[in-house]
Amino acid sequence: MLWALIKKDLQHLLKEKSVLILLFIMPIGLICILGFAQSNNELEPFSIAVVNAETQTEELNRFLDKAENNGIPREAANQFATEFNLKNILIEDVLESGLDTQILLETSVPLDEALANKEYAAIIEFPDGYQESIWKSIFLNEGDQKEVILHLNEEKSIYSQMVEGIIHSFYEMIRMQSLAGETEGMAILQPGEVDHKIIESQTRPIDIFDYVAVGMACMFVLYTAGLVSRYATDEKRTKVFDRMILSSAPAYIYGISKWITGTITAAFQLFIIFLISYIAFDVAWGSLLQFSIITLAISMTVGGLSVLLTSFNFRFDSYKASTLFTNIIVTMFAFIGGSFIQTDMLPPLISKLGEFTPNGTTMTAYFQAFQGGTFSSILPSVGILTTYSVILVAIAIMLFPKRRGQ
Structure with a gap:
């Protein structure tokens, strides 16, 4: 029964492409963006074509006319459009200059010609009204935003x-930072400056790629808990839990299955992220034993979060707990825990709290291991993470329904 439940959850996760993007492609994309933006490393040259279905002048004129019809001065609308132009930011600030690479951008190629040219690694297509739809959605609160089309x-x-990872991560970064309330002009799109040598104790310093790899891995692993737990509502409505109870299986088996699924998925996710970071960005793990223990500890914490969110979803019969966690709480943990900026740049109280977030505690432990610290140096962090897992599972058991239909 237990293995059947775990297998079912793992199959659900593997079937969804959005899950693979969130857990693997986005963190690697953000490591590329933040790492290359603040280091002297360079990629091998490659070409990208940018295709615009219509000129930006046409989109801007329609937007200004629409704003004027709504009683908004053209000057104010034009200033907003100038300052908040996602198309230009993505192309000029991220792909051209932000990554400090030899990416060759072709911006005046027709779509048919670009598709026929096999030299392009990717083609970024902005459809009709793309930028206009973003301006109208944000400034006028009208219509839906169109999506960029990516040909690989x-x-x-x-x-x-x-x-692909950079594009997905770029828009995810905007969404997360907007949720965090940092929407003041262009600041929401600029990654925080990170010192190239974060820590210089033990045997070697932590460089920029070490920092962003650990930061992104420790942040995105928390999303696993929300993804695993969101199936609980569907399973309640389809009577999966009721059928399990009717088969005389104890109720705690269902919770244990979520804990194991969350733990396995988180451990695999971290292994893949760090393996790619090791191959592509030379991120050394330090002691393999210490690395494995830390990975297991944070994976168990994610498993505990999965069970707790599952209990909340069952109790409220909705996805609200998982949605709140992935959209708000993970973002808060990311900022105060040091996934984007060093905690010593924050106010002292917030910095201290950040050290005890799951991602902040895990980052401290990973940095100790990466620098060749002793086993005793990671024990406090591992102990905190293990305690989190036990407490989360205990709370989840108390909240979990003991009988079917509740």
Whole structure:
């Protein structure tokens, strides 16, 4: 029964492409963006085509006319459009200058010609009204935002996958930072400056790629808890839990299955992220034993979060707990725990709290291991994470329904 429940959850996760993007592609994309933006490393040159279905002048004129019809001065609307232009920010600030790479951008190529040219690693297509839809959605609160279309060249899979990760991570970064309330002008789009040598104790310093790899891994692993737990509402409505109770299986088996699923998924996710970071960015793990213990500890904490969120979803018969956690709480943990900026740049009280967030505690332990610290140096962090897991599971058991239909 237990293995059947775990297998079912793992199959659910593997079937969804959005899950793979969130757990693997986005963190690698953000490591590329933040790492190359603040280091002197360079990628091998490769080409990208940018296709605009219409000129930006046409979109801007329609937007200004629409704003004027709504009683908004053209000057105010034009200032907003100038300062908040996602198309230009993505192309100029991220792909051209932000990554400090030799990416060759072709911006005046027709779509048919670009698709026929196999030299392009990827083609970024902005459809009709793309930027206008964003301006109207944010400034006028009208309509839905159109999505950028990405064409990937399978023959240049390494570069095309990197571009895909960058694009997804760029928009996810905007969404997360907007949720965090940092929407003041262009500031929401600029990654925080990180010192190239964060820590210089033990045997070697932590460089920029070490920092962003650990920061992104420790942040995105928390999303696993929300993804695993969100199936609880569907399973309640389809009577999965009721059928399990009717088969005389104890109720705690269901919770244990969520804990194991969350733990396995988180451990696999961290292993893949750090393996790619080791191969692509030379991020050394330090002691393999210490690395494995830390990974297991944070994975168990994520498993505990999965069970707790599952209990809340069962009790409220909705996805609200998982949605709140992934959209708000993970973002808060990311900022105060040091996933984006060093905690010593925050106010002292917030910095201290950040050290005890799951991602903040895990980052401290990983940095100790990466620097060749002793086993005793990681024990406090491992102890905190293990305690979190036990407490979370205990609370989840108290909240979990003991009988079917509740």
